[in-house]
Amino acid sequence: MGIAVTPLSQRFGAEIADVDIARPLDEATKAEIRAAQDTWGVTVWRDTGLDDAGHVAFSRLFGHVELAPRHPGKPSRMSEPELFDASNLGLDGEITDNPSIRLGAAGNRLWHSDSSFMDVRSAQALLLCHEAPPHGGPTWFADSRSAYDDLPQAMKERIEGLEARHSYFWSRRRAGYPYTEAEVDAKPHATHRLVHTHASGRKALFVGAHTRDIVGMDRDEGRALIDELIEWCTRPEYVISVHYRPGDMAVWDNLATLHRGGEYDDTQYRRDMRRTTVRAPGADAAPDHYTAMFAAAGDTPFSPSDAMKERVLVKA
Ligand code: OGA
Numbered sequence: 001m002g003i004a005v006t007p008l009s010q011r012f013g014a015e016i017a018d019v020d021i022a023r024p025l026d027e028a029t030k031a032e033i034r035a036a037q038d039t040w041g042v043t044v045w046r047d048t049g050l051d052d053a054g055h056v057a058f059s060r061l062f063g064h065v066e067l068a069p070r071h072p073g074k075p076s077r078m079s080e081p082e083l084f085d086a087s088n089l090g091l092d093g094e095i096t097d098n099p100s101i102r103l104g105a106a107g108n109r110l111w112h113s114d115s116s117f118m119d120v121r122s123a124q125a126l127l128l129c130h131e132a133p134p135h136g137g138p139t140w141f142a143d144s145r146s147a148y149d150d151l152p153q154a155m156k157e158r159i160e161g162l163e164a165r166h167s168y169f170w171s172r173r174r175a176g177y178p179y180t181e182a183e184v185d186a187k188p189h190a191t192h193r194l195v196h197t198h199a200s201g202r203k204a205l206f207v208g209a210h211t212r213d214i215v216g217m218d219r220d221e222g223r224a225l226i227d228e229l230i231e232w233c234t235r236p237e238y239v240i241s242v243h244y245r246p247g248d249m250a251v252w253d254n255l256a257t258l259h260r261g262g263e264y265d266d267t268q269y270r271r272d273m274r275r276t277t278v279r280a281p282g283a284d285a286a287p288d289h290y291t292a293m294f295a296a297a298g299d300t301p302f303s304p305s306d307a308m309k310e311r312v313l314v315k316a
């Protein structure tokens, strides 16, 4: 008996049924799940019955599960070190008005690939819903393989072999965090090819909110190209949305898709989403690279300097 795969659009996204992923899976089923993920880029799982530990355990099917970015002295609401808190809740479990968490959420509403600002990229992300707002709050996904396939030949030739620089602090700036260009310049960047070959053998665009510049290209020209490619990738024919009820999970191939968090009234409604990420193969033994990156940056995503907080608060 195989898993049931129902496509969500012609080329992209599928809902999976007929398999209980809260229980141990046999090798044949695991292989089917990996193959469906490779083909469809996004898989959606309804009413999974997964708890935090089960979420992490299921994630291991895809490879090495990363430790979530954490800062010493800043406790997390999450029970497992691998869980990234994508909720609008604070440590006390209540809706937060913390400006840096709210700006982080604003950053998530820009089209992006998770962690593209790291040298070692994340290959899969598994986002599990624990509480959903009554209206809205979906995640939007875009198919960066089909978008590449459909590019005009002249554009394919123009971008072949180009490399782009990515920075976490650049996307924060785009989301409204008041970093200056010079401040972003001083923070870490990662360099990746603009077009890469995905594990499926298909080519994909690799751009998003963290993508700052094209190597060797005039800054304005590079940014215009980045914006043009993001816009192309997120045209309606490449996009699907996933709406959640508690227990539902979306799994996306982070190297074959872009995604963004959907709008909802985050001052009014609780939305408790938790995410694991699976590292691209080949770097399983690498240490906790997020901590190293944020230490090198002299900053962390959730602990801006006091001066920075003041500027955020004044601006908000
Ligand atoms: C993420 C993310 C979007 C959402 O967790 O990486 O972008 O809909 N989430 O919560």
Ligand code: MN
Residues within 6 Å of the ligand: 108, 112, 113, 114, 259
């Ligand atoms: Mn994300």
